[in-house]
Amino acid sequence: MTDAFLDPLPWLIVLPLAWAAMAFLMGAGRGARLAIVALAMQLFLALILATQVLESGPVTHVVGGWGAPLGIDLLADGLSVAMLLLTQAVALPLAVYAQAYFSREAGQFWPLAGFLLAALNALFLSADLFNLYVTLELLSLAAVGLVALGGKPAQVAAALRYLLVSLTASGAYLMGVALIYGVYGTVSIATLAPLMGSAPPMALWLSAGLMLTGLLAKTALFPFHFWLPPAHGGAAAPVSALLSALVVKASFYLVLRLALDVFPNLTALVAPGLGLLGAAAILYGSWRALRTHHIKRLVAWSTVAQLGYLFLVFPLLAPDGLALQAGVVQAIAHGLAKAAMFAAVGVLMLATGRDTLEGLAGVAHRVPLTLFAFGLAGVTLMGLPPSAGFLAKWLLIDAALSHGQWGWVAVVIGGGLLAAAYVFKVLRQAFLLAPEDSRFQPVPRSMEWAAFVLAAASVVLGLRGVELMALLAQGAP
């Protein structure tokens, strides 16, 4: 009894659900304070879980005491714990940020954010394909609700487009799961893995294709990226931060899980294609980011580009797993940095009252801390040392060179330079002298510091790669 009660796994799902419901009842003010306290506890729980996994390997929790074929298992290995840590570490500063951001019309932010986080945590802990579907669906619905939060026509339109893509994608994924269940009679990943022979039946091909397509659409991999810039670029700043940092990573995590644990043979076939799409995403996303004058769209297009790096790992997966680590490090680095960047941009937009690059002149002088945060986050996105983004890039180049695949090296290096081009486009503008008639609104310090903490975390993590690698090694195939 006591053991199960103290187990962090279920609490990581129950806690956000609980504060989401409470926030709905208590209203925004007290709801926000409750959420912050609860998120601090969640972060603490994730840290406890990480130490457990580091010490004694993957942790399983059998919900309600019913075992795998009938009941629901929760499983935490190194990969899921890393994603859980990222989720809580991003969510806590963002909650502090959001408390100040939504000072008056909080609307339904807190309940929706709570559901979103519960869905994310559940997704990272799920061990069967159907459960994953349920969490994915819940996640998408909460995310769509958050995008529509402001109620402006553009936001509603973006949310509807997002909803449509999401539902279609979930449908495709569910059909894939149904096909698997039809063939093998189980949806548990652990049970499925040994059943996958070297000559899979036709139905499995179809199933894998459906699931993969659905997940790629949700991850907004080029050419499925079209819904992302309006949704992430139009939502409220804390929402954009949550979506870009975490939600798209969840579907990537699923692609990774399926590729590693369920369809290792099929993955090898589509891997070059995934890599090429990733490369296209990097180049096209960066190019669009360079072209736009709308500062938040710029950051959203940068997300499209940065997601491309995640898919470069697939052609480089075998045999040493270096590339897998690169992918996870990139997911984490980008999560922290992009949350910081959206938060910083939100501050800059509030301070200047404008949403274009031209409006940024003078912010280096008037809002220096936030600009510094933006710059640090930019260092991670460019993949410059000593950031975590640099570690990801180093691992990717290392993996590509050890396979003798120079093309990927060029993509990684070129992508970094393109990122530098769009990040410095913003910084340059910020260092210009402000026009005489410009006015700057004061912004709550808590928002500035939240952005800074996230950005600093993305850089400092680059010095602690050893611990992260040790964690990822737990339960790796």
Place this chain on the structure above:
Amino acid sequence: MTLNEALPLAVLASSLLPGLVIFALPEHWVGTRTTLNLFGAFAKLALVGLLLAGVSAGENYGFRHEVLPGLELVFKADALALLFMTLSTVLWLFTTLYAIGYLEGAPHRSRFFGFFSLCVTATMGIAMAGNLFTFFVFYELLTLATFPLVVHRGTPQAMKGGTVYLAYTLGGGALLLTGIVWLYGLTGAADFAHGGYLAVLGSEKAGQLQWVFFLLIAGVGVKTALVPLHGWLPQAMVAPAPVSALLHAVAVVKAGAFGVVRIVYEVYGVEFAQSLDLLAPLAVAAAITIVWGSFRALFQDDLKKRLAYSTVSQVSYIVLGVALFGPIGTIGGLVHLVHQGIMKITLFFCAGNYAEALGIHKVSEINGAGRRMPLTTAAFTIAALGMMGVPLTAGAVSKAWLMDGARAADMGWVTGVLWTSSVFNAAYFLPILWRAWMRPAPAVWPEEHIPAKGRRETAWLLLLPPLITAAAVLVAGVFAEAGWSPLSWAELIAGREYLR
């Protein structure tokens, strides 16, 4: 952590921590900011002094931290590192003093001094880097820390200069990174070592190693301003004078040249590099840069631009010395790392003084400046004569050793290059001196900011640094054979490279 591990970190912290605090200081806390700046500079001076004493006595100072399995940040304060560190630390102190005077009353000083300190921290990291990975980390940090200094004034020209600077340096960084990861793939993690660590790979990997060498040298060559990678340097002239001084004498171009030294001596090893036929092309690239930079300097009317092209030329003396196979050339190159620093920083201090006091930005405006600002012009004269290689100056010592090195390495054409450069040097410096001393002053200076007051030609904080560094140019030339001179230290390093 032992004391020998902590000292290198303390050297980094002595500018990093004051820098971070300075960022947070309100603009008008001038006293606190100045105190912090000077405290950092003197603390670093003391720490580097300790290290110098220790290394002379055979102590080893180092610190390691693993960031990924098999990938380590390594700091090592060896003799070569200390050559660069001592130069940077001493010149940082004077540049800080100068900058305090130069920026008096200017806006955004907290930001300026914050990044200024980060810049010196990065330079120290480059000097102490114990492997290529660490070198790269601080090399890129230097790029990031100098960008805000280059664009400090926030004008459109500053932005243009800054953009060009970034395009070049980040591009160079990308090449460097590719080369480094490639090399790590071939050798695994390896520290810099006397005589290099690649010779064990033997000649079967020669082709790959030649490509890697090309990537690495192109990467550091951008900051060294090797032709044709030098385009950013004249553009970066828009920066305030103390920044130019720092860029040209201490931080950026020196970081590149220092990288060349480490790569040739402690990655490849000079003998192995020679056996791969890498040194001769490097010498040719350096020679082209030396002549082209001097040639372009002839036609610049903008004083700082003329000095910039002069830097392009002079820094490659270091590269040339490295590329001459043999200890004599090595000593010439290494000692020029220091000598070029003290000479060039003097010239930039003086150029800044002319601009600040009288509004003189062009060579054609400098007529008669010698009578109005005799001390500044005297310092400028000494440094300019040093650049030409006139006897009894530091520059003469460098050139003599480089010439001997070229003869010892059977590369007689190099002496021709050095003579040509000296002639060009004279051709672009002597007219400045002649105008300043001999021509009559105009009735009105272009823009007189600081009126003459008795014997004081400009503010003391602007005057003292160039006088001291000019004196150092003479001292390093006259007392070159003394045990404490840069030359003796360069001889010590060269001895460790060749006499193993």
